[in-house]
Amino acid sequence: GEDVEQSLFLSVREGDSSVINCTYTDSSSTYLYWYKQEPGAGLQLLTYIFSNMDMKQDQRLTVLLNKKDKHLSLRIADTQTGDSAIYFCAEMGPDSWGKLQFGAGTQVVVTP
Amino acid sequence: DGGITQSPKYLFRKEGQNVTLSCEQNLNHDAMYWYRQDPGQGLRLIYYSQIVNDFQKGDIAEGYSVSREKKESFPLTVTSAQKNPTAFYLCASSILFGATSSGANVLTFGAGSRLTVL
Numbered sequence: 001g002e003d004v005e006q007s008l009f010l011s012v013r014e015g016d017s018s019v020i021n022c023t024y025t026d027s028s029s030t031y032l033y034w035y036k037q038e039p040g041a042g043l044q045l046l047t048y049i050f051s052n053m054d055m056k057q058d059q060r061l062t063v064l065l066n067k068k069d070k071h072l073s074l075r076i077a078d079t080q081t082g083d084s085a086i087y088f089c090a091e092m093g094p095d096s097w098g099k100l101q102f103g104a105g106t107q108v109v110v111t112p
Numbered sequence: 113d114g115g116i117t118q119s120p121k122y123l124f125r126k127e128g129q130n131v132t133l134s135c136e137q138n139l140n141h142d143a144m145y146w147y148r149q150d151p152g153q154g155l156r157l158i159y160y161s162q163i164v165n166d167f168q169k170g171d172i173a174e175g176y177s178v179s180r181e182k183k184e185s186f187p188l189t190v191t192s193a194q195k196n197p198t199a200f201y202l203c204a205s206s207i208l209f210g211a212t213s214s215g216a217n218v219l220t221f222g223a224g225s226r227l228t229v230l
Contacts, residue, residue: 004154031217042202043202092216099145104153
């Protein structure tokens with residue numbers, strides 16, 4: 001099956017920028033997503049990007065897509081303690097009928 | 113407010129028992145999904161349904177069963193055949209794939225149900 005990989009942990013100081021990285025194997029992925037999960041809760045969509053784009057910005061969030069290297073990143077500017085959560089990368093392939101393939105998630109811890 | 117409601121939030125089960133997790137949505141979404149989450153692993157798809165009275169197996173369907181008798185409801189039964197059922201279970205829904213103007217399939221998730229086998 002197709003794989004989505006992320007590093008498991010990131011520690012960042014409050015006020016700094018966070019960069020969460022993700023790699024995927026399906027070169028035909030059509031959409032890539034970032035979801036956020038707070039403790040004991042479901043996943044909340046942060047943003048998504050179409051595969052023919054290389055960047056998308058939404059307030060403090062910037063998504064970069066390098067399709068050649070199959071690398072996706074999420075940058076959070078001015079990281080706050082409320083940004084502490086698990087961040088999941090996911091991809092949707094063209095023949096997946098809408099099903100998403102998720103990575104293992106990156107635990108982000110924001111320290112004062 | 114529209115959303116997805118999962119119940120119960122916490123459930124304890126003895127070995128050999130079947131349990132059913134409830135998932136109800138009032139978003140008028142056609143598609144519904146069940147995912148399993150284990151620590152350090154991504155979400156793995158158990159079952160999904162794109163229309164009432166129809167559902168398909170996901171990547172880890174063994175030991176689970178579902179039904180889709182109503183558009184709003186997609187209950188998951190964890191049977192005694194599931195060898196390692198302790199996990200966090202997430203239900204999600206979306207507009208039917210291909211029906212959105214953007215083409216993206218945006219999933220809305222419930223708050224999850226944590227099942228522990230004693």
